Amino acid sequence: MKKKSFVDVLKSVPPVLYMLLLMIIVFSVIEPNYLSTRNFKNILVQCVPLMIMAFAQTVTILTEGIDMSLNAVVNIVTVLSVWLATKGVPLLLGMLISVLVAILIGAIKGFFVAKFELPPFIVTYGMQNIVNSIALLLTSGASIYFASTIYQSVTKTFFIVPGNVYVAILMFIITYVMLKRTKLGANIRALGGNPESLTLAGVNPSTSLIKTYAFAGFLTGIAGLMMLCRVESGQPIVANGLEFQAVAATVLGGTSLRHGKGGVAGTILGVLLIQVIQNGLNVIGVPAIYQSVSTGGIVLTAIIINALISERKAK
Amino acid sequence: MKNLWQSIKESRAFYSLIGLVVLVIASSIIAPSFRTVNNMITIFRQASLLLILSSGLTAVLLTGTMDLSVGATAGFVGCVVAQLIKHDMNVAVATLIGLLIGVVIGLINGTLAGILPGFIATYGTNWVIAGLGIVVMQGAVIYDLPPAFTQLGVGYLGAIPNLVIFASVVVLILYILLSNTTLGRKIYQYGSNPVAAKYAAMPTRRVVLSAFVICSVCAAFAGMLMTARLNAADAAMGDTYGLQTVAAAVIGGTSQKGGEGGVLGTIAGALILTIVVNIMNLTGIPSQAQGLVIGSVIIIMVLIDTITRKRQESKMN
């Protein structure tokens, strides 16, 4: 084993990390209060649902898929849990049922993608319409509420950080281990990189694909629960737009849309970057009407830089 | 005649056209009011913006890339033009500026799509453009535009709404552009195999840029018509169109992988989505439930398209 020089180590770090550090430095120079524990806690708590959604998106993208319905699934999980609670089902049981529903929705998407070889983008966009529609029907388009202490017991701080951050960490570990140390993980990379190899090895690629979407469904379900605990209500449109942010985070984290290249660790950095930008613009007091264009602009720039750097590395 | 039938049958639009016919027949049975001339005109009017947007997008999809920014582009250009006109600019000049913005956005998207996957590049520009829309509107909504402008969206030529005429012209131009010109051929060839296109000495960059410019100009045009039709401008007005546009083109048989499909199918796709909404409105299905039906229609149409095409291919093999 050759020892890596310091420069090699610097080069091997994903570029998104430098961008993340750069943004933090910029924001803290502009607004010294930015560097407070409270603010960082804020960022962490805020990003939990998107983080877990992004893990789901990463896993899907590794199979050369994409999921445009993650938002709808998060929406329905918040709605269904509360709706069931208002009908007398204990909230915890409702939450469990909601996660199971999320897994089922994932498996259905996987079924269409796998068995009929439909383009994932369009299947999941169709599914987004369907699931969002159901969420709207359950709530008649408004938010629905059910008071409970369960929400706070998740968001409460245990040992420095709030509980939902631990959930995100747990989901990361599960996803990471799944990708690295299980059969399904190996199969996922094969699905994106060379599905033929699975058939040759006697694996049914369809089954692996359905399992992958179901696993992503599980993650999305958990993301939905974390969203529920944050907003403490059933919100039929709360996550709309996050499905795309999850794609952006995945790409920023170094996962390629093709060939099964990448992994879930980088995705964390991608999500943090997006969240740090959004939070930072707020903290330094950028007026609301300029926030969307600034966030979009910085994220787009980051994506471009990321692509240019990895293109160079490939050479 | 036999030749035309043969070529329609073999084109990727075939099954979406059949789907359209079936849908029209079914709708006529379900809702008698569907059959009226008035309702037909309404459908075409309602479909017109989607037709313009999705025909433009077809050019990009045929190159094998994606443009997610059409909705935001439409909204943004609609807002800019509304502001310009509100600030007493001549309508013709404002419209021209709107189209120029379309060209610029197309060039930016096309350039970025050379470095990044089009999907992710245009998602980024979508974000920025939508944000710019908010900035242009300063968080407000504009109402009451001069009739010289709104007439574009609400006026009629005889019994036919201006919107329908505009849509027909745009669709026709795009059809000719893609099927009967050297640029169109190059777009198809590039989409079918970008590497082979490069080896065939095609100016590939320029071809991709052209496709994106076509798409964004269509989006810009649709955005202005949108504002004219609504007699108002709102930063978010184009948002829902983004993915719907993709869906229209894809259920019309245009492959996201590029090289296959065309405007004919996209017309069918846009009409199918519009008719489904129309019939739900006629039969009183609540708007909240409509996504359920639209989502199912999208999946079913793509399912039929995929299965039948696979069957055809295996026959050829």
Place this chain on the structure above:
Amino acid sequence: MGKTILTAKHITKLFPGMKALDDVDFDLQEGEVHILVGENGAGKSTLSKIILGAYKAEEGEITLDGEPIVIQGTKDALERGIAAVYQENSLVPYLDASQNIFLNREPRTKLGFLDLKKMKHDAEELLKTLNCEYIDVTKPVSSLSVAEQQMVEIAKALSFNPRIIVFDEPTSSLSEREVDSLFKQIHRLKAEGLGIIYVSHRMQEFPLIGDRITVLRDGKKIATVGINDCTNNELVKMMVGRDVSQVYVRNQTDFNEEALKVEHLCDFDGRVNDISFNVRKGEIVGLAGLVGAGRTETAELIYGIRPIKSGDVTVFGKKADLKNATNAVALGIGLISEDRKTQGLALSESIAQNTVAVSLNKIFPNFFINMNKIREIAKDYTNKLRIMTTSVDKKTRFLSGGNQQKVVLAKWLSYDPDILIFDEPTRGIDVGAKMEIYNLMDRMASEGKAIIMISSELPEVIGMSDRIYIMQEGSIVGEVHRGDDNFNQEKIGELMMLGTGGANE
């Protein structure tokens, strides 16, 4: 030679509209390399896929060690000890070698997780038996060279402890040196008593590894012969079904005007180093060399799609400014590229559409096109080149390799360039189509075109060229003329190898 391991008798396989295999018999013995040859579509892949369980035959019987068996899919075949090394590699690019080798058979820990340590260890052991311990089994295989990937592929096949291995065109993407080490491995496996089925086009390889050869044609078995019992000519005759007394046609004329002059050409990657040569009108100039010698790169420099670092290209006396392929084509330079599926054809486009791909602007200078005119042009070329098809509207994806290559030719003929580079023009196509292409090249040359021919098949280069430049590691190391004493396989082969015997990279 040992006892018979596998027999296949009266195998018939039907595909829609055709008999892919018709009553074919085949057998394999222990410690034998049994070569399967035939033109494309002759049925050799079909037969090997049936043995591997990827296809099911409609009729016939397969026995393993004398026992009749029915193979239920690839997994079943593997469990019975029949493994394969595929032409296009079957590896997952972003998984490491060990995980690739044990895909779907991963050892697990007590907790049910993959036992990465054991996988790494076992993979390393396997590669050691192949003398490839230098391959890092924990790196994604996408970062390995093609040859290393091929070795991982073989290790993967070996990990099943097979008794039979099917090699399907294993050398098509390997350099000569890599082929050598592959053959060493095959010899070793053979010595261990494995039965090897070797599917290949490359006749010059047969005597190096084969024991017996089975020739298939049009789905029928023509003969099984011992390796020393028949000459190449006889083999070709069996494959093509007619006498091939004169494969190469070359009617030399006088060459006067210089069409292309290349001086001190270099690229940025160091693949092409100070190359100088020329081609005259009516001349066929061959570029010979091993894989990686820089021949294709040279062609790409002249064609403008590889950036030129330094040096001059002169076309008909004028210095050319080659920034892209459009420049080159405008100067009358054409390139029939090496890989017809990825570089030559738009597979979802029709024959007609492909035919006019380069000449579109020339035929229709006024922006608007006329599909009927395009079809007319294409029909003309399908007749001239004898492209077998029912219609020019047929997508090229559905054509055989030979017909596809002819469409690529049609694409260039319709543009009518003055200088045409053929890069591996006959790779993977059958003998019949090859001969038609040789004829065409000869005809074009006598019409005054300047032709450059790149090929890894030496007999072909020697058969067709008037002059041959020999390239080695990016430089020209020799030039031979037709009629000279050194215009033969031995001398040219020697020059190609010169200096390559050194250390492994």
